[in-house]
Amino acid sequence: MSDIVTPDLTGKTIAVLGGTGPQGRxxxxxxxxxxxxxxxxxxxxxRAAETAKDLANATGGQVRGLDNAxxxxxxxxxxVVVPWEGHGELVASLAPALAGKVVVDCVNPLGFDKxxxxxxxxxxxxxxxxxxxxxxxxxxxGAFHNVSAALLEDPEVTAIETxxxxxxxxxxxxxxxxxxxxxxxxxxGVYGGRIRNAHQVEALTANLISVNRRYKAHAGLRVTxx
Amino acid sequence: MSDIVTPDLTGKTIAVLGGTGPQGRxxxxxxxxxxxxxxxxxxxxxRAAETAKDLANATGGQVRGLDNAxxxxxxxxxxVVVPWEGHGELVASLAPALAGKVVVDCVNPLGFDKxxxxxxxxxxxxxxxxxxxxxxxxxxxGAFHNVSAALLEDPEVTAIETxxxxxxxxxxxxxxxxxxxxxxxxxxGVYGGRIRNAHQVEALTANLISVNRRYKAHAGLRVTxx
Numbered sequence: 001m002s003d004i005v006t007p008d009l010t011g012k013t014i015a016v017l018g019g020t021g022p023q024g025r026x027x028x029x030x031x032x033x034x035x036x037x038x039x040x041x042x043x044x045x046x047r048a049a050e051t052a053k054d055l056a057n058a059t060g061g062q063v064r065g066l067d068n069a070x071x072x073x074x075x076x077x078x079x080v081v082v083p084w085e086g087h088g089e090l091v092a093s094l095a096p097a098l099a100g101k102v103v104v105d106c107v108n109p110l111g112f113d114k115x116x117x118x119x120x121x122x123x124x125x126x127x128x129x130x131x132x133x134x135x136x137x138x139x140x141x142g143a144f145h146n147v148s149a150a151l152l153e154d155p156e157v158t159a160i161e162t163x164x165x166x167x168x169x170x171x172x173x174x175x176x177x178x179x180x181x182x183x184x185x186x187x188x189g190v191y192g193g194r195i196r197n198a199h200q201v202e203a204l205t206a207n208l209i210s211v212n213r214r215y216k217a218h219a220g221l222r223v224t225x226x
Numbered sequence: 227m228s229d230i231v232t233p234d235l236t237g238k239t240i241a242v243l244g245g246t247g248p249q250g251r252x253x254x255x256x257x258x259x260x261x262x263x264x265x266x267x268x269x270x271x272x273r274a275a276e277t278a279k280d281l282a283n284a285t286g287g288q289v290r291g292l293d294n295a296x297x298x299x300x301x302x303x304x305x306v307v308v309p310w311e312g313h314g315e316l317v318a319s320l321a322p323a324l325a326g327k328v329v330v331d332c333v334n335p336l337g338f339d340k341x342x343x344x345x346x347x348x349x350x351x352x353x354x355x356x357x358x359x360x361x362x363x364x365x366x367x368g369a370f371h372n373v374s375a376a377l378l379e380d381p382e383v384t385a386i387e388t389x390x391x392x393x394x395x396x397x398x399x400x401x402x403x404x405x406x407x408x409x410x411x412x413x414x415g416v417y418g419g420r421i422r423n424a425h426q427v428e429a430l431t432a433n434l435i436s437v438n439r440r441y442k443a444h445a446g447l448r449v450t451x452x
Contacts (some may be wrong), residue, residue: 201433215416
């Protein structure tokens, strides 16, 4: 990668809203393992505290648990890793706490039926664009859409062979989130375009689910020639 | 890849509609180099014949040029590599010639402005689904959406480091198109889901264009763990 990005993450607190679900918990685990200060957010502060304790024990890292509002307050970089249902409502309710912060939307608007997963139509274009519309005082970036929760959560997986496409309209923010992604062994954060092109990256998880079924894999993506 | 697919392409003629544009010409060149029987189609039979002659000379392969209707008749597997504008009209006009055949839609419905490329909304969901709707007697597969024309056309590039996601609802057809993709050195054809999930693969080229601008690359994609 000719354009190596290494902003300093020292002293930054990473909050993971929806951090008790598989994807959020997996990301929180990896950030804690990387030595970052992590706050797990959840609807229930008790469940968040429980997950935080488990992750701190598992990783030897620094992990606290708070309700989503508390985690949004505590984080310098705030990841949104909640189910698509309720995404808009949660994000809107936290707008004051998220003002001035980098908010990383990691949500895949997908439907499921007996033929597998498929992309849902999103009125705003994508979950990332919905968040950006609801958070005019925040800097919204899309990332971490295509990383396997199973791999993130597996303590025997030391490196995750995938790139994370980072989408955003603010260069400083995308550089920061690329550095955050690259803090996870095996992962590279790669700039993937403006947020108007977030939809297809969010939706691509439906294809990876098809790949996983066909090949019995935990598929990821590498960008070549970068 | 645990599920290696190698249907026999011997004796099959590969037609490339829009084979005088950079993407179509690049694919025709690679198929000819792989020893396949290739027909270049174009609106103008003369231009098709000229391109075919150039490609035959360059590759030592078997390449003919015909107008798009003649190429559609001649091909056993027919690739559609035309601009999005006019895609529906061309496909509909060739429906009788394409009946009973595997049709591979390779079209990216993209718009461009000074901020780069973006995905267009397609009423039918995707170019692939539009083709499938217009060709009820054909077996429509989506593929070759994310392969760099610059790399396909560069005679000094001996292997193209990318995977081709193949989308389709008919296993025999997707297996065949995976084998066709894998005939190009460096490329693997990987099953990528049903055609209802074609949109995001077509649109992802907008992101790769952003990657190319940022990193001065000819980006491709590899699916990991497959």
